[in-house]
Amino acid sequence: MDDGKSGEIGDGARKRARLIDVARRANVSRATAARALGNYGLVTKETRAKVLAAAEALNYRVNELARSMRSGRTLTIGVVVADISNSFFSTSIRAIIDTAASSDYQILVLNTGDDLEAERDAIRVLLEKRVDGMVVVPSSRSHFSHLQLEDGGPSVPIVLLDRYVEGLKISSVTTDDFAASREAVRHFVACGHRRIGLMVATAAVNGHSTKEPADIVWTAQARMHGGMVGLAEAGITPTHKWLRYSRGEFEHARAAAMTILKDEPRPTAILATNEEMAIGCISVANEIGLTIGRDLSLILFDDPPWVSVFTPPLTVIRRPTYDLGRLAMQLLLAEINGEGTYQAAMLRTEIVHRQSVLTLRATEVDRH
Amino acid sequence: MDDGKSGEIGDGARKRARLIDVARRANVSRATAARALGNYGLVTKETRAKVLAAAEALNYRVNELARSMRSGRTLTIGVVVADISNSFFSTSIRAIIDTAASSDYQILVLNTGDDLEAERDAIRVLLEKRVDGMVVVPSSRSHFSHLQLEDGGPSVPIVLLDRYVEGLKISSVTTDDFAASREAVRHFVACGHRRIGLMVATAAVNGHSTKEPADIVWTAQARMHGGMVGLAEAGITPTHKWLRYSRGEFEHARAAAMTILKDEPRPTAILATNEEMAIGCISVANEIGLTIGRDLSLILFDDPPWVSVFTPPLTVIRRPTYDLGRLAMQLLLAEINGEGTYQAAMLRTEIVHRQSVLTLRATEVDRH
DNA sequence: CCAACAAATGAGATCGGTCTCATATATCAC
DNA sequence: GTGATATATGAGACCGATCTCATTTGTTGG
Numbered sequence: 001m002d003d004g005k006s007g008e009i010g011d012g013a014r015k016r017a018r019l020i021d022v023a024r025r026a027n028v029s030r031a032t033a034a035r036a037l038g039n040y041g042l043v044t045k046e047t048r049a050k051v052l053a054a055a056e057a058l059n060y061r062v063n064e065l066a067r068s069m070r071s072g073r074t075l076t077i078g079v080v081v082a083d084i085s086n087s088f089f090s091t092s093i094r095a096i097i098d099t100a101a102s103s104d105y106q107i108l109v110l111n112t113g114d115d116l117e118a119e120r121d122a123i124r125v126l127l128e129k130r131v132d133g134m135v136v137v138p139s140s141r142s143h144f145s146h147l148q149l150e151d152g153g154p155s156v157p158i159v160l161l162d163r164y165v166e167g168l169k170i171s172s173v174t175t176d177d178f179a180a181s182r183e184a185v186r187h188f189v190a191c192g193h194r195r196i197g198l199m200v201a202t203a204a205v206n207g208h209s210t211k212e213p214a215d216i217v218w219t220a221q222a223r224m225h226g227g228m229v230g231l232a233e234a235g236i237t238p239t240h241k242w243l244r245y246s247r248g249e250f251e252h253a254r255a256a257a258m259t260i261l262k263d264e265p266r267p268t269a270i271l272a273t274n275e276e277m278a279i280g281c282i283s284v285a286n287e288i289g290l291t292i293g294r295d296l297s298l299i300l301f302d303d304p305p306w307v308s309v310f311t312p313p314l315t316v317i318r319r320p321t322y323d324l325g326r327l328a329m330q331l332l333l334a335e336i337n338g339e340g341t342y343q344a345a346m347l348r349t350e351i352v353h354r355q356s357v358l359t360l361r362a363t364e365v366d367r368h
Numbered sequence: 369m370d371d372g373k374s375g376e377i378g379d380g381a382r383k384r385a386r387l388i389d390v391a392r393r394a395n396v397s398r399a400t401a402a403r404a405l406g407n408y409g410l411v412t413k414e415t416r417a418k419v420l421a422a423a424e425a426l427n428y429r430v431n432e433l434a435r436s437m438r439s440g441r442t443l444t445i446g447v448v449v450a451d452i453s454n455s456f457f458s459t460s461i462r463a464i465i466d467t468a469a470s471s472d473y474q475i476l477v478l479n480t481g482d483d484l485e486a487e488r489d490a491i492r493v494l495l496e497k498r499v500d501g502m503v504v505v506p507s508s509r510s511h512f513s514h515l516q517l518e519d520g521g522p523s524v525p526i527v528l529l530d531r532y533v534e535g536l537k538i539s540s541v542t543t544d545d546f547a548a549s550r551e552a553v554r555h556f557v558a559c560g561h562r563r564i565g566l567m568v569a570t571a572a573v574n575g576h577s578t579k580e581p582a583d584i585v586w587t588a589q590a591r592m593h594g595g596m597v598g599l600a601e602a603g604i605t606p607t608h609k610w611l612r613y614s615r616g617e618f619e620h621a622r623a624a625a626m627t628i629l630k631d632e633p634r635p636t637a638i639l640a641t642n643e644e645m646a647i648g649c650i651s652v653a654n655e656i657g658l659t660i661g662r663d664l665s666l667i668l669f670d671d672p673p674w675v676s677v678f679t680p681p682l683t684v685i686r687r688p689t690y691d692l693g694r695l696a697m698q699l700l701l702a703e704i705n706g707e708g709t710y711q712a713a714m715l716r717t718e719i720v721h722r723q724s725v726l727t728l729r730a731t732e733v734d735r736h
Numbered sequence: 737c738c739a740a741c742a743a744a745t746g747a748g749a750t751c752g753g754t755c756t757c758a759t760a761t762a763t764c765a766c
Numbered sequence: 767g768t769g770a771t772a773t774a775t776g777a778g779a780c781c782g783a784t785c786t787c788a789t790t791t792g793t794t795g796g
Contacts, residue, residue, distance in 0.1 A: 016523070019783055029746045034784060041785095042744055064496040065442065066782035068433050069751045076476070076497075084465065090458035097452065097479045106493060108444070109477050111465045125474060128432040129444075155384070250673060275674075282677040304674075305618060306643075309650040311679045386752055397776045402754060409755095410774055434752035437781045 017058035025054035037062070068130070077105050077332065078126035078134040081161075082114040082203070086248075087275065087304050088321055089137070092161060095325030096135055103333055105132070114139040114203035114217075120146045126156075133157045133332045135325075139203070140215050144168050157335035161328045164218045164344065171335065173328040173345045177219055177301075180317045180349040181226025181271065182233070184299045187315075187351060188269040189234040192360030193297060197242035197260045197267035198227045199253070199277040208246035208256035216245070223273045223301065242267045246277065253280025261288060261296070268360065269297035275304055278314070297357040313354035320347050385426035393422035405430070436498065445473050445700065446494035446502040449529075450482040450571065454616075455643065455672050456689055457505070460529060463693030464503055471701055473500070482507045482571035482585075488514045495524065501700045502526045503693075507571070508583050512536050525703035529696045532586045532712065539703065541696040541713045545587055545669075548685045548717040549594025549639065550601070552667045555683075555719060556637040557602040560728030561665060565610035565628045565635035566595045567621070567645040576614035576624035584613070591641045591669070610635045614645065621648025629656060629664070636728065637665035643672055646682070665725040681722035688715050 023033035028047060035041040036051035037060075043051075054060075068074045077100050081089050097107050108131060110122040119139050123146050126134055136158055138144060144165050149155035160172035188196050202220045204213035212224070228238040242263065246256035257280045260267060272278035278300035282292060290296045293312040300307070300316050307314040327345060334340035391401035396415060403409040404419035405428075411419075422428075436442045445468050449457050465475050476499060478490040487507045491514050494502055504526055506512060512533050517523035528540035556564050570588045572581035580592070596606040610631065614624035625648045628635060640646035646668035650660060658664045661680035668675070668684050675682040695713060702708035 018781095030783075031747080031785080032745055035745090038784085042742095044744070047744080061492070061495050063498060063782055065433055065436050065498050066751090067784075069437060069782080070784050072751080074433065083462070084452075085455070085459045085462040087453070087455060087458070090455070091453045093477070094451070094453040094479060097477060101479070106476055106478065106497065108474055109461075109465060110474065111462060111469070124429070127429050129474065130431060130433050279673050279677050286677060286679075305647050306672075306674045306678075309647055309654060310674075311654070387754095388752080398753075399755080399777080400775055403775090406754080410772095412774070415774080431752050434781085435754075437752080438754050440781080 017055075017060040018063070019060070021058055022051060022054045022060050025058060026050040073132055074130050075105050076108055076129070076131045077329070078108045078110065078122075078129070078131040080110050080112060080119060080122045080126070080134060080136040082112055082137050082139060083248075084109060084111050088162075088302055088319075091321045092325035092328075095322040096329045099326045099329035100333075105333070112137075112139055116140050116143055123147065131156060133159070133336050135159050135161050135328050135332060137161050138163050138165050138168075139217070141165055141218050141221070142215055157332060157340070159328045159332045159335070161324065162219060164346075166218070169342060171331050171340070171343045171345075173324055173331065173347070174219070175319045175324065175347045175349050177222040177349070178226040178229075180301070180319075180351075181223045181273075182230040183226075183351060184271050184317055185227050185230025186234070187299070187357065188271070188297065189230070189236070191269075191297070191357055193267075193269040194234075194236055195242065195265060195267040195269070196227075196231060196236075197270040198224060198244070199256055199260070199270060199272045199281060200224050200243070200245045201248050201253075201272075201274045201277050202245050203247060205245045205247060207252050208244050208259070210240055210244060213245055220245075220273060223271075227271055242270075246280070248274070248276035250276070250280060250283070253277050254283050255280075257281040257284040261285065261290065267296075269299075269357070272298065272300040274301050278307075293356045293358055299351075299357060303352060308354065310356075312356055314356040315354045316352050318350045318352050320349075323347065385423075385428040386431070387428070389426055390419060390422045390428050393426060394418040441500055442498050443473050444476055444497070444499045445697075446476045446478065446490075446497070446499040448478050448480060448487060448490045448494070448502060448504040450480055450505050450507060451616075452477060452479050456530075456670055456687075459689045460693030460696075463690040464697045467694045467697035468701075473701070480505075480507055484508050484511055491515065499524060501704050503529050503696050503700060505529050506531050506533050506536075507585070509533055509586050509589070510583055525700060525708070527696045527700045527703070529692065530587060532714075534586070537710060539699050539708070539711045539713075541692055541699065541715070542587070543687045543692065543715045543717050545590040545717070546594040546597075548669070548687075548719075549591045549641075550598040551594075551719060552639050552685055553595050553598025554602070555667070555725065556639070556665065557598070557604070559637075559665070559725055561635075561637040562602075562604055563610065563633060563635040563637070564595070564599065564604075565638040566592060566612070567624055567628070567638060567640045567649060568592050568611070568613045569616050569621075569640075569642045569645050570613050571615060573613045573615060575620050576612050576627070578608055578612060581613055588613075588641060591639075595639055610638075614648070616642065616644035618644070618648060618651070621645050622651050623648075625649040625652040629653065629658065635664075637667075637725070640666065640668040642669050646675075661724045661726055667719070667725060671720060676722065678724075680724050682724040683722045684720050686718045686720050688717075691715065 019030050019033055023030045033051050035043045036048040100107055112118040116139050133156055158170050160170055164172050164174050200220050202216050204216050231238045242260050244256040246252050253276050261284050270281055272281055285296050292298050303316045303318040387398050387401055391398045401419050403411045404416040468475055480486040484507050526538050528538055532540050532542050568588050570584050572584050599606045610628050612624040614620050621644050629652050638649055640649055653664050660666050671684045671686040
């Protein structure tokens with residue numbers, strides 16, 4: 001019964017054109033219209049032209065949902081990230097989007113705020129939306145059962161970004177932060193520093209703290225551990241006196257820095273595990289009259305544009321941020337296409353020497 | 369005919385559980401299983417328990433694609449943005465994601481690099497994916513037919529973010545950048561500055577240029593225009609001598625700044641329309657021995673964390689970045705729910721006075 | 737002129753939930 | 767006992783594109 005379905009002309013609120021509308025207008029079947037539009041199978045030039053004209057006239061857009069239903073592919077990748085407004089993550093995501101787009105994949109971005117429950121929800125939602133794969137920045141080192149999708153039937157490939165999870169057999173793309181931290185501390189030591197502070201960014205703590213949070217993320221732990229080993233190797237007893245774990249918010253970072261820099265004797269150098277820690281540290285140094293690169297040496301992880309025009313330009317540990325995202329996406333695409341194998345890629349970092357690390361002369365070492 | 373479909377136990381490569389698998393395991397019909405899982409209609413406690421147990425055992429996840437097919441809603445919003453790694457956009461997107469998530473919407477992020485063709489593709493893809501709405505940062509002021517979806521049947525609500533488009537009857541959320549620029553120039557003038565440079569960020573130019581690109585974005589034009597009006601109002605003949613349009617990349621921004629600061633006499637103050645322009649400007653100032661806040665005054669748009677710990681702390685035009693994204697999403701959700709009306713929201717900005725603007729004494733005004 | 741084959745098109749199943757409508761069973765009133 | 771009502775469940779249509787398989791039409795050779 002033709003009970004007033006669409007296809008009639010003129011009523012304002014008509015629905016979007018479907019394939020069948022195009023087919024009817026071109027006087028062909030859906031199958032033929034599909035062939036003409038999809039450019040496959042056998043269609044005469046004239047038929048194709050008729051169909052294309054009809055599609056044009058009706059402003060037809062294929063319904064990807066329906067297509068995905070049949071094909072089983074959504075051409076959509078889920079990205080689960082701690083904080084997209086963080087410059088490291090936004091740059092990585094830019095790389096992910098670019099790489100995915102060149103293979104016609106789109107990106108669904110979910111933000112967890114490093115909250116485990118939010119991460120579980122995110123994974124569930126992405127599974128329900130039937131994404132073809134996921135890039136995840138895991139918020140926990142110990143709770144990861146929601147990332148183990150393989151048991152009980154095939155599921156969706158995942159690649160971890162920025163953070164490794166021990167015991168999880170999932171491909172990951174990280175940087176060698178342990179080595180980076182150790183190298184930074186070695187550099188401090190080589191420049192004569194012996195009192196070295198370490199500000200570790202983590203969301204697993206309230207405000208800031210001197211002891212390691214229970215569920216600290218792999219990256220943060222590697223950076224802390226690398227620093228401690230660097231100290232030990234230099235014959236300096238690793239002390240927690242100038243070690244702080246802190247959330248990233250400006251006030252927390254400042255408070256953490258303050259407790260280090262108010263200490264007597266104060267450290268002559270600080271390693272900050274991200275931009276936020278460094279900014280907190282600089283803020284406090286400014287406030288109590290310490291000049292970076294003279295009274296206080298500083299190295300930070302990551303290399304945002306401003307640090308090279310800072311006074312003084314800041315020495316940093318540069319990570320291949322864009323490459324990290326791109327590689328994660330490449331591994332994921334390979335796994336989606338069945339070409340991939342498990343792989344824990346760990347990219348190298350590089351110290352960019354600028355002017356925030358002072359070389360102490362022997363006398364100064366004593367004086368400080 | 370039961371031709372070996374799934375449901376049989378034990379073969380490793382079985383597909384994901386469907387509703388019908390759950391129903392069979394619980395010995396009920398699909399309809400009943402749907403009622404039990406969807407928590408609607410009438411189901412006895414026992415039946416519900418059976419179904420939930422079956423779903424649990426099979427690790428069942430609803431297929432949102434299928435659900436969306438019937439419901440006509442995807443609970444997905446498309447976001448089309450120039451550059452997600454830009455801190456302004458990534459903060460706005462964070463707000464968009466947060467706001468959307470609290471209404472159970474997810475975000476599909478596409479990046480255009482401010483390329484019109486990429487933007488058209490992005491819109492097409494989002495339409496095909498049947499998003500329920502879009503937030504778009506339009507890359508062009510003059511080409512916008514791809515954003516006019518209403519003719520020829522109902523389509524999808526769009527809200528413009530950050531950039532207004534004249535002649536487009538689409539809700540938008542922007543800041544009053546004309547007023548902001550004018551106020552910044554006024555402030556310079558009040559501090560005794562008369563030679564004021566203006567660095568306008570735009571992707572519509574190759575490298576940098578002194579004349580206005582053909583298809584400059586609304587925001588950039590407003591900022592330029594506001595600056596010019598500010599000058600005129602102060603009785604200063606607006607000159608293009610110290611006006612530069614430049615792409616955001618560090619080297620382009622530097623090159624643009626160089627041509628301004630190498631001029632004789634050089635301007636004593638510069639208004640930078642974003643972080644990238646400011647960084648380019650600072651870099652050149654450092655190189656040729658100009659100290660910000662003494663030899664060269666500087667105001668920039670936006671207020672990333674580092675500028676307040678810079679030496680000197682930088683005076684900025686602060687925009688409510690997070691609020692911008694949130695409001696855009698709120699307007700969009702309202703339109704999706706049929707409660708919205710057309711609305712061009714323009715939020716106020718605020719000058720944050722720090723120490724990068726020098727007050728010139730009369731003699732200095734002459735001397736400079 | 738008819739068989740054999742190629743070219744072009746159509747009919748209908750399918751993907752997996754959701755929802756309407758019909759049916760079956762239980763409960764109650766008179 | 768019969769009809770009215772509430773409760774619980776099932777059958778089947780539907781969303782829109784794709785793809786297999788069958789059918790029709792056209793072409794060529796003997």
